[in-house]
Amino acid sequence: MNVEKFIEKQLGGEPVCAYVYDLGKLRNHAESLKKSLPSFCRLYYAVKANPDGRLLQTLASTVDGFEVASEGEMEKVPLNRPMLFGAPAKKDREIAAAIDRGVEAINVESLHDLNRIALTAEKKQVEVPVLIRVNLSSDVPESHHMMSGVPTQFGVDERDLPQVMEKILDTSWISVEGFHFHAMSNNLDARAHVRFVELCLEKAKIWRDRYELSVSTVDIGGGIGINYWQPDDAFDWGILAYGLHSLEAQMEGLTLVLEIGRYMTAACGSYVTEVVDVKKIMTRLLH
Ligand SMILES: Cc1ncc(COP(=O)(O)O)c(C=O)c1O
Incomplete structure (x- = not known):
């Protein structure tokens, strides 16, 4: 439906502002992203990007799951679809809800976060699968984007990982499924993204071996950008997909999760x- 018809139909010609979605386009886009990825990748949608129920429903049959950051987002995810829950400041109620669901x-975003998750798990007498979200100490070489290596509220500082691992290995209520690395926002450089994935993979394998874990998952988060200013110079998904395929031999049975928002x-x-008025304003030159 074109926009004029939409306005006429919905609002009888009254001035309007609205978000208009093309769900067919969304479905096709999600399907083409999914098709481009190697089989060791799982494509998740980060609900925080847009939690509208119709969008989630449209994506449900294509994506492998949903990344959620609150109980509200959990409630919006279509029934029985896989979810990953991450947030630096979780409410106790949200930890419990995530376990129940x-x-x-x-x-796990900090030692304190780990203690809270373990306590809730113990109360419920269930083992809880976790991904340890790590804020790497270094950035990707030659990257123009700060992907990691800066203090943030997100994730365990890489230098604190031994302390967190010590606690985990000491509790029976937590099972480490893998590592999580979301560390950037609106990145437009696909080659830098591939180098970031390589770094994440390398780190995850080192920790897997050092702590003798049987981890299955390396979650690289989202962070793929939209070039709002120069749409012709967009993030080159083809380069990312090609780079991911080239990592096949290094995966060693690990699954790579992308949480695209x-x-x-x-x-x-x-x-x-709708533009209801246009004013022309003369500016005076100031000397
Ligand atoms: C943990 C996590 N995963 C995925 C995303 C989605 O990021 P993007 O919209 O940049 O793809 C975010 C965004 O903040 C995030 O915090």
């Missing part, structure tokens, strides 16, 4: 507002 894993939905929606 059987999320695939909860992100804005890159999934941005192109399928528009903010439409």
Whole structure:
């Protein structure tokens, strides 16, 4: 439906502003992303990018699961779809809800976070699968994007990992399924993204071996950008997909999770507002 018809139909010609989504375009986009990835990848949608129920329903049959950051987001995910729950400041109620809903894993973001998850797990007498979210101490070489290596509220500082691992190995209520590395926002450089994935993989394998873990998952988060300013110079998904395929031999049975947010939905929606007036304002030159 074109925008004029939409306005006429929905609002009888009244001035309007609205978010308009093309769900067919969203489905096709998600399917083409999924098809481009190697079989060791799982494509998740980061619900925070847009939690509208119709978008989630449209994506449900294509994506492998949903990344959620609150109980509210958990409630919006279509029934029985896999979820990963991560947030630096979880409420006790949210940890309990995530366990009750059987999320695939909860992100551990600090030693305190770990203690709280372990306590809730013990109260419920269940073993809880976790991904340890790590804030790497170094950035990707030659990257123009700060992907890690800066203090943030997100994740365990890489230097604190031994302390967190010591606690984990000492509790029976936590099982480490893997590591999580979301560390950037709106990255437009696909080659840097591939180098970031290589770094994550290398680190995850070192920790797996050092702590003798049987981890299955390396979650690289999202962070793939939209070039709002120069759409012709967009993130080159083909380069990322090619780079991921080239990592096959290094995967050693690990699964790579991508939690794509804005890159999934941005192109399928528009903010439409009707122009009701145009003013011309003369500016005075100031000397
Ligand atoms: C843990 C996590 N995963 C995925 C995303 C999605 O990021 P993006 O919209 O940049 O793909 C975010 C965004 O903040 C995030 O915090």
